[in-house]
Every structure is written in structure tokens, then in C-alpha cells.
Amino acid sequence: MTSDLRADVFGAEVVAEAQEIIQRYPRSRSALLPMLHLVQSIEGYVSPAGIAFCAAQLGLTTAEVDAVVTFYTMYKRKPCGEHLVSVCTNTLCAALGGDDIYKRLTTRLGTDDAPVGHEETAGEPGETGSITLEHAECLAACDLGPVIQVNYEYYDNQTVESAVDLVDSLRAGQRPAPSRGPALSSFRAVSRELAGFFDDLDTTVDGPSAAAETLRGARLAEDRGWTAPVMSDVPLPLPVAEEKK
Amino acid sequence: MSTDPVTPVLTKRWLSPRSWRLSTYEQLEGYTALRKALAATPEQLVNVVKDAGLRGRGGAGFPAGVKWSFMPPNEDKPHYLVINADEGEPGTCKDIPLMMADPHSLIEGCVIASYAMRSHHCFIYVRGEALHCVRRLNSAVREARAAGYLGQNILDTGYDLDITVHAGAGAYICGEETALLDSLEGRRGQPRLKPPFPAAAGLYAAPTTVNNVETIASVPFIVNAGSAWFRSMGREKSPGPKIFSISGHVTKPGQYEAPMGTTLRQLLELCGGMKDGIPLKFWTPGGSSTPMFTAEHLDVPLDFEGAAEAGSMLGTTAVQVFNETVSVPWAVMKWTQFYEHESCGKCTPCREGTYWLAQILERMVAGEGTVSDIDTLLDVCDNIFGRSFCALGDGAVSPIQSGIKYFRDEFLALCDSNAVNAARGNDERRELAGAHSR
Numbered sequence: 001m002t003s004d005l006r007a008d009v010f011g012a013e014v015v016a017e018a019q020e021i022i023q024r025y026p027r028s029r030s031a032l033l034p035m036l037h038l039v040q041s042i043e044g045y046v047s048p049a050g051i052a053f054c055a056a057q058l059g060l061t062t063a064e065v066d067a068v069v070t071f072y073t074m075y076k077r078k079p080c081g082e083h084l085v086s087v088c089t090n091t092l093c094a095a096l097g098g099d100d101i102y103k104r105l106t107t108r109l110g111t112d113d114a115p116v117g118h119e120e121t122a123g124e125p126g127e128t129g130s131i132t133l134e135h136a137e138c139l140a141a142c143d144l145g146p147v148i149q150v151n152y153e154y155y156d157n158q159t160v161e162s163a164v165d166l167v168d169s170l171r172a173g174q175r176p177a178p179s180r181g182p183a184l185s186s187f188r189a190v191s192r193e194l195a196g197f198f199d200d201l202d203t204t205v206d207g208p209s210a211a212a213e214t215l216r217g218a219r220l221a222e223d224r225g226w227t228a229p230v231m232s233d234v235p236l237p238l239p240v241a242e243e244k245k
Numbered sequence: 246m247s248t249d250p251v252t253p254v255l256t257k258r259w260l261s262p263r264s265w266r267l268s269t270y271e272q273l274e275g276y277t278a279l280r281k282a283l284a285a286t287p288e289q290l291v292n293v294v295k296d297a298g299l300r301g302r303g304g305a306g307f308p309a310g311v312k313w314s315f316m317p318p319n320e321d322k323p324h325y326l327v328i329n330a331d332e333g334e335p336g337t338c339k340d341i342p343l344m345m346a347d348p349h350s351l352i353e354g355c356v357i358a359s360y361a362m363r364s365h366h367c368f369i370y371v372r373g374e375a376l377h378c379v380r381r382l383n384s385a386v387r388e389a390r391a392a393g394y395l396g397q398n399i400l401d402t403g404y405d406l407d408i409t410v411h412a413g414a415g416a417y418i419c420g421e422e423t424a425l426l427d428s429l430e431g432r433r434g435q436p437r438l439k440p441p442f443p444a445a446a447g448l449y450a451a452p453t454t455v456n457n458v459e460t461i462a463s464v465p466f467i468v469n470a471g472s473a474w475f476r477s478m479g480r481e482k483s484p485g486p487k488i489f490s491i492s493g494h495v496t497k498p499g500q501y502e503a504p505m506g507t508t509l510r511q512l513l514e515l516c517g518g519m520k521d522g523i524p525l526k527f528w529t530p531g532g533s534s535t536p537m538f539t540a541e542h543l544d545v546p547l548d549f550e551g552a553a554e555a556g557s558m559l560g561t562t563a564v565q566v567f568n569e570t571v572s573v574p575w576a577v578m579k580w581t582q583f584y585e586h587e588s589c590g591k592c593t594p595c596r597e598g599t600y601w602l603a604q605i606l607e608r609m610v611a612g613e614g615t616v617s618d619i620d621t622l623l624d625v626c627d628n629i630f631g632r633s634f635c636a637l638g639d640g641a642v643s644p645i646q647s648g649i650k651y652f653r654d655e656f657l658a659l660c661d662s663n664a665v666n667a668a669r670g671n672d673e674r675r676e677l678a679g680a681h682s683r
Contacts (some may be wrong), residue, residue, distance in 0.1 A: 005576075010390055022334075024409050025409070026323070026366065026449060027430070029430055029431035030411075030429060030430055030431050031431065032431035033411070033412070033413065033414050033428065033431060034411070034412065036414065037373075037412065038413070058431075060653075067433060068431065068432060068433055071414065071416060071417050071433040071434065072413075072414035072415050072434075073414075073415035074373050074374070074413075074414040074415035075414055075415075086374075086434045089579075090335050090579065090580075091335060091533065091565075091576050091579040091580050091583070092335065092336060092492055092493055092565050092567075094579055095493070095494075095567060095571050095576065096493070109606060116506070121508070135581055136374075137333070137335070137586060137587065138333060138334070138335040138336070138337075138367065138415060138583070139374060140332045140333060140337060140338045140340075140341050140372070140374075140375065141338050141341065141491065142335075142336050142337070142492035142493070142498075142563065142565065143338055143490060143491065143492045143498040143499045143500065144338075144498075145492060145493075145498075146434070148375065151376075152373070152374050152375075152376035153376065153377070154377075162375060180345070180377060181376070181377040181380075182377075182380075190376055190627075193376065193379065193380065193414075194376065194379065194412040194414075195374055196383070196410070198380065198383060198384075201380060201383060201384050201387070203378050204380055205265070205381060205383075205384040207262075207377075209265065209342075209345040209346055209377065210259055210264075210345065210346050212499075213497075213498055213499040214259065214342045214346070214499060214500050214501070215256075215259055215260060215499070215500075216497055216498075216499030216500065216501065216516070217251050217253065217256055217489075217500050217501030217502050217503070217515070218251075218253045218256045218257060218259055218260050218500075219260065219489075219497060219504070220251055220501070220515060221249065221251040221252070221253050222253075222260065223405075224249075224251075226249035226250060226251045226252070226253075226635075227249060227535055228248070228249075228253060228254045228257075228478065228486060229252075229254035229474060229477045229478065230468065231469060231470035231474055232470065233281075233469060234469075234470055234471030234473070234474065235468070235471075236281070236285045236289045236290070236293050236471075237289055237292045237293055237296060237472075238283075238289070238470065239285075239286050239288060239289055
């Protein structure tokens with residue numbers, strides 16, 4: 001059964017891409033993390049078939065691969081929605097409203113009586129507008145908190161209202177632009193990028209990057225005429241006499 | 246010596262339109278340091294970084310030049326440079342904007358540092374959730390390779406280097422350098438016993454140096470302008486500029502690159518003071534793993550020595566500011582839940598300790614704690630601190646120990662009010678609590 005699945009889902013093209021990942025590294029096992037992102041891009045999660053595929057490509061046992069999969073939060077064990085919505089509920093974001101946002105989204109995506117829980121999906125996984133919700137640890141955008149990521153693209157300075165609007169739009173099949181980064185794609189599409197495959201990097205690399213907050217220090221310095229001490233081209237220290245051992 | 250309050254070095258190019266492109270970078274002195282470096286010897290480069298006193302910007306503050314000098318001079322085995330771009334310490338948000346806005350500064354630093362350490366393969370281990378950084382870095386690597394700054398025979402010097410951008414998969418512990426190496430080898434990201442240190446046996450058991458993004462991005466500037474220039478900012482033992490990431494209840498949170506040794510009082514002036522005038526209650530100098538400070542510490546110089554002398558650590562200069570509306574026991578509980586979630590499970594004190602700490606704090610915040618829980622917390626902390634495999638355990642107890650140190654009354658008041666409730670004969674709740682399995 002598993003081998004049938006593997007043949008169906010992971011065809012010759014995927015095998016070629018898996019081999020391409022292996023070529024990036026001096027030792028093949030290093031390819032495991034990107035390869036798991038790759039199988040996730042195809043199935044929308046890391047399935048038993050995906051685990052078997054990686055194991056076969058790398059000459060590992062499925063248990064060895066499984067042990068890795070369960071360690072990392074970005075590998076999902078159940079089929080995910082078109083979009084993965086991650087709400088930062090670490091201390092700082094939570095103090096600024098992240099906990100309220102997460103709580104509201106659980107009922108907005110579910111119902112008051114049956115809220116959608118952590119890593120649960122609203123809608124049929126894979127279908128347009130389906131959303132997997134999770135609470136996330138610090139997403140390293142604390143000056144822009146509370147933050148949400150959709151498919152790991154940043155939506156900065158969120159409120160309960162803006163977060164509800166965001167998931168409503170996603171549920172309706174729309175793709176509101178992130179605060180930073182390119183146009184929103186899907187969980188599967190970004191998983192492919194995490195595996196190191198960029199089908200249109202010249203386009204996706206653009207898009208806004210620095211939020212106003214990011215630039216505040218540099219702008220303030222510019223406005224006030226503050227600078228670092230002037231840099232002039234100084235020779236490197238002279239070579240020390242060779243110490244032969 | 247006196248410098249301006251804000252000293253943009255790493256953050257200066259961020260203001261330029263499409264700053265991430267090679268063409269922009271080259272217009273702004275990009276890759277000039279590389280030409281100079283490749284004309285020098287590796288020893289000269291190690292020495293200039295040593296002379297500059299550049300200390301690791303990932304939290305530990307180890308002198309980068311000294312770390313580089315641990316790499317063996319021979320090349321019996323391949324040498325590796327691995328960049329720790331797994332930014333995830335709560336509050337820390339400096340490397341991601343740097344990689345987004347100015348990826349070439351990191352790439353240039355990687356080439357120089359790799360050359361200095363006789364490495365021909367460099368890995369940038371980027372946090373998976375930092376997807377746009379992954380794009381920007383991959384694009385920068387492609388551009389640099391096409392322009393001859395990477396690949397075979399770089400700038401006709403005969404030096405070869407490849408850079409592989411590697412996306413992680415969501416695990417805070419992989420910011421610990423040996424866990425990062427295990428992860429990069431395709432394993433669960435669990436720390437290794439040291440020694441051997443990575444310079445002796447790192448990636449694939451070969452000589453390896455792991456450096457933080459901000460550290461390596463500083464190198465081209467030092468190569469160009471020299472160690473004296475770098476030392477003209479900051480303090481004697483902690484020189485240079487540093488990106489302070491100010492977040493939380495301030496008027497203008499953001500990234501402020503200021504000399505090492507800048508105080509919170511000065512930073513608050515830069516970022517417009519406390520939001521809505523609500524007074525400061527507590528703050529972290531460098532992420533949640535650094536013991537918290539209070540309003541008493543407004544004038545502590547934020548460099549490695551200053552923060553340590555005042556009982557904390559500089560960490561990543563992730564300055565998280567909380568006002569009087571925030572409950573300390575609640576904040577401590579949230580951080581503890583984070584460490585519980587991120588404990589890798591390898592060593593018992595951290596795995597079990599964080600699990601029990603989180604439960605006690607949850608009980609307390611839920612209104613079911615007792616005064617003796619405070620002692621239990623500190624006791625468990627004592628059994629984790631210094632007894633864990635890696636620094637995650639030490640970090641996990643920081644918020645608890647410092648929170649109780651400065652705000653014991655708040656913990657007591659919380660437990661006292663719980664005791665009052667209990668004395669009222671709230672049997673129903675007690676039954677519920679007893680039956681409750683977490």
C-alpha cells in the first residue's frame with residue numbers, strides 16, 4: 001500500500017529533485033530536512049509515504065526519519081489547509097494582544113462551542129480557503145507585534161479585528177498581501193521554497209521588506225545627522241612572521 | 246570618546262531602495278572589503294578581527310577572532326563555516342531584518358571569514374519560519390556567484406568557496422551551536438557534549454566555526470576601516486555598534502543601532518519613551534533567557550560587562566519592555582511554557598524541570614497556587630541551573646529566578662489571594678482542581 005502511494009505521489013521528477021538536494025551537501029543525510037520540506041510541498045503534510053520516500057532516498061530507516069519529523073514543529077503530521085495561520089503567543093506578542101487574537105481565531109474558524117484547536121484545520125484540507133491554525137513561539141518580529149504569519153509570510157501589528165478580516169479573506173479564497181515579502185501563495189508552495197526550489201526567484205525576492213519600525217533607528221540618525229565615525233580605508237595589520245611548528 | 250547616540254553601520258544600507266540587490270550593494274562599497282581580504286593572508290584577517298575586539302552577537306559574546314584562531318592551520322579535513330541564522334530567542338529580531346534588507350553584507354562576511362579559516366564550504370542555517378530571508382539569501386548567493394564573488398577562483402585569486410543556504414524546520418534549540426550542527430547533519434537538533442568543541446570536531450566531525458549573522462556581517466566593515474575605527478564605538482571590552490531591538494510598550498519600537506554600552510534610559514529617549522506614558526515595570530536586556538531588569542536598571546550600560554555586573558546578561562540586545570499593566574507571574578508562566586515546549590528532551594533536569602515549572606506557574610496564575618509553590622519553583626530552578634546539558638536550561642530559569650527576585654510580593658499576593666479564596670470554603674473549585682488533569 002505504502003509503495004503504491006509512493007509511486008503515485010512521488011514520481012520520477014520528485015526523485016530527481018530529491019537527488020538534487022543531496023548534491024548540495026558533502027554528506028547525504030544533511031538533505032533530510034529540505035527533503036521533508038519537499039515531500040510536504042507535494043502532500044501538504046509529511047505522510048507515512050513521505051517518510052518512506054525520504055528513507056529510501058537517503059538509505060535510512062523509516063524510524064530514523066520519523067524521529068526527525070517529530071522533533072520539528074514545521075513538519076505537520078496531518079494534512080494541512082491551503083494556508084497555515086500561525087499566531088505568535090509568546091510573552092511579548094501575547095501581552096500586546098496575541099493571546100486574544102489566537103483565542104478569537106479559534107472560534108472564528110470554528111464555532112463558540114467547537115473552536116478550532118492548535119494544528120487543526122477549518123475546511124477540507126487542501127481545498128481553497130481551508131486554514132490550519134496554530135499558536136506559534138516567538139516569530140522574531142517583536143518590534144512589529146502582535147504578529148501573525150500565513151505560510152510563514154509576516155502580517156505585522158495585528159489586532160483581533162484585522163486578524164479576523166485576514167482569516168475571513170483567506171476563507172473566501174482571497175490572498176491579502178503580507179506586510180513584507182511577495183504575494184501570498186500557499187502552504188505547499190512555500191514548502192517547496194523551503195526545500196530550496198525557487199521557480200520564480202527574481203519575482204518572489206522582491207516586495208517590501210523593511211517595515212517602518214525596522215528602519216526607525218536608521219531614519220532617526222538620518223534626520224538628526226547622526227552617524228557612525230567616518231570610515232577610511234585602513235591597511236590590515238602586517239603579516240606576523242610565520243610560526244613554524 | 247563620544248559618539249552619536251545612533252551609529253548606523255549594519256543598518257545604514259537598509260534605507261536604500263532595493264537594498265538587497267547586488268547592484269545596490271556594489272554602489273555602497275559592497276564587496277570592496279572582499280578584494281582587500283583576499284589580497285591578505287588568513288592570519289592578517291584573524292588578527293584584525295581579534296584587534297577589533299568583535300564579540301559574538303548571538304548572545305554569548307565570545308571574541309570572534311579568538312574563535313577563528315581555534316581552527317587548525319592545516320587542512321587534513323575540510324573546514325566549515327556555519328552561520329547561525331536560527332533567530333528565535335524571544336524578543337530577538339535583528340538578524341531577520343538584516344538578512345532581508347542587506348543579505349549581501351552577510352554573504353561578503355561569509356566569504357571573508359571562510360577565507361580566514363581556510364574553509365571552502367559555508368552553510369547558512371536559517372530559521373525555516375524566516376522564509377523571506379531564505380529567498381533573499383538564495384538570490385544573493387546566485388547574484389554573488391554570477392559576479393564572481395563566490396564559486397571557483399573568486400576574483401581570480403584561486404580561492405574557491407560555495408555557500409549553501411539551509412532552511413531549518415522549527416526548533417528553538419537549533420540556535421544552540423552543537424544542536425544546530427546535528428540538525429544540519431539531518432538529525433534531531435540536540436546539543437552535543439563539549440569538548441570536543443566545533444573547531445576540533447564540528448560538522449561531520451571536521452573543524453567548524455559557528456558564528457551569528459550580525460557578527461559576520463560586521464566583518465567587512467572591520468576589514469575596510471580597521472580595528473581602531475571599530476573600537477571608536479562602544480566600550481573597551483565590548484567595542485563596536487550593536488543593533489538594539491526594542492519591542493513592547495514603547496512609543497516607537499524598532500531597530501536602533503547604537504554603540505555598545507548604551508543604557509535603557511538612552512534607548513527610551515530614542516524610541517519616544519513609554520507608550521501612553523504608562524510606567525515601566527520590567528524589561529529584558531537581551532531576550533527572555535537573560536534575567537529581567539526593572540526601572541532600577543535604567544542606567545546599566547548595555548554591554549557584556551555592564552549587563553553581567555548588574556546581574557543579567559547582554560544576550561542578543563533584544564530589549565523587551567513591559568509596562569505596569571503586565572503581571573510578572575503571568576509573563577514568567579508564558580516564558581516557561583516556551584522553554585517547556587522547546588526543551589529538546591535530551592537531559593533530565595531541563596526536560597522534567599521545565600515541565601513541572603510550567604505546571605506550577607499555570608496553577609498559580611489560575612488561582613490555585615500556594616506560598617510554598619514559590620519555594621518549590623526556586624528549588625526546581627536550582628536543580629536545572631548549571632545541571633543541564635546546554636544553556637537552554639539556564640535560560641529557562643532566568644525569568645523565574647529574576648521574576649521572584651524583583652517581584653516576590655506580586656507572587657505572594659497572588660498566592661495570598663488564592664489562600665483567601667480557598668479559606669472561603671471554595672470546595673467546588675478544589676474538587677475541580679483535584680480532578681483536573683493537565
